Amino acid sequence: MEQSNTLLDVKKLEVSYGHVDALKGVDVTVNQGEIVVLIGANGAGKTTLLDTILGINTPRSGSIQYNGTDITGRSADINVREGLTIVPEGRGVFTSMTVTDNLLLGAHHNMHESSDKIERVYQWFPILKERSDQMAGTLSGGERQMLAIGRALMSAPRIILVDEPSIGLAPIIVNNIIEILVNLNKEGYTILLSEQNAYKALKIAHRGYVLETGQVVLSGTAEELLEDPAVKDAYLGA
Ligand SMILES: Nc1ncnc2c1ncn2[C@@H]1O[C@H](COP(=O)(O)OP(=O)(O)OP(=O)(O)O)[C@@H](O)[C@H]1O
Ligand SMILES: [Mg+2]
Numbered sequence: 001m002e003q004s005n006t007l008l009d010v011k012k013l014e015v016s017y018g019h020v021d022a023l024k025g026v027d028v029t030v031n032q033g034e035i036v037v038l039i040g041a042n043g044a045g046k047t048t049l050l051d052t053i054l055g056i057n058t059p060r061s062g063s064i065q066y067n068g069t070d071i072t073g074r075s076a077d078i079n080v081r082e083g084l085t086i087v088p089e090g091r092g093v094f095t096s097m098t099v100t101d102n103l104l105l106g107a108h109h110n111m112h113e114s115s116d117k118i119e120r121v122y123q124w125f126p127i128l129k130e131r132s133d134q135m136a137g138t139l140s141g142g143e144r145q146m147l148a149i150g151r152a153l154m155s156a157p158r159i160i161l162v163d164e165p166s167i168g169l170a171p172i173i174v175n176n177i178i179e180i181l182v183n184l185n186k187e188g189y190t191i192l193l194s195e196q197n198a199y200k201a202l203k204i205a206h207r208g209y210v211l212e213t214g215q216v217v218l219s220g221t222a223e224e225l226l227e228d229p230a231v232k233d234a235y236l237g238a
Contacts, residue, residue, distance in 0.1 A: 015059050023059070026211070044212055055078070086162075087162045095136050121153055157189065160190070206221065
């Protein structure tokens with residue numbers, strides 16, 4: 001039997017794009033309250049895994065259990081209502097809409113108390129409140145990432161899938177974003193994070209998985225992975 005605190009349980013997941021096998025039997029679990037990191041180079045399958053968990057992609061085989069329910073092949077729309085959400089690769093904010101309207105989009109599944117939810121997001125990210133009427137396209141990269149995270153929070157999620165939040169950001173801004181993820185986790189959000197910035201991600205994660213060409217080649221606690229010679233060699237620049 002599974003542990004009772006397993007929130008997400010991915011088993012033998014296979015995903016193909018035409019003849020490209022992007023995931024070749026991936027097993028990943030995320031327990032309630034954890035930060036779990038997916039490490040992997042370009043093309044390893046990180047985005048494919050996160051998108052398939054959310055329901056944007058349909059797997060060829062394998063299963064996804066969320067909170068004890070089989071959600072394999074269930075639409076993203078339903079999954080978001082049920083507490084899964086994604087902060088997509090590249091952030092995916094709508095540049096010609098205001099900050100506020102971008103946030104409201106994140107609540108479109110349930111507009112109930114949306115102004116309270118926006119105020120809550122503005123407490124997390126005061127800079128977004130200052131920019132609330134600005135077009136998202138005028139935001140800095142770090143502010144856009146905050147907006148993307150804020151938009152995800154608008155659906156009142158239980159688990160947040162975060163796809164390479166640090167990409168293209170200056171180191172000091174990366175540290176801000178990482179700190180935000182830690183604080184969200186302390187508030188009770190469970191986080192599955194994909195990151196090429198393996199060192200910083202492992203420093204805040206509880207556990208991690210290393211993906212290579214669609215397969216998990218290594219997994220363990222963050223401490224174990226930080227000390228692993230193969231991880232050091234390939235991902236920590238040591
Ligand atoms: N829409 C698509 N059509 C065809 N092949 C795709 C598609 N999306 C991804 N792939 C392929 O699937 C594999 C996994 O890609 P994926 O985007 O999941 O990797 P990733 O780990 O997120 O990489 P990155 O770090 O560059 O974002 C790659 O070989 C990629 O070329
Ligand atoms: Mg990706």
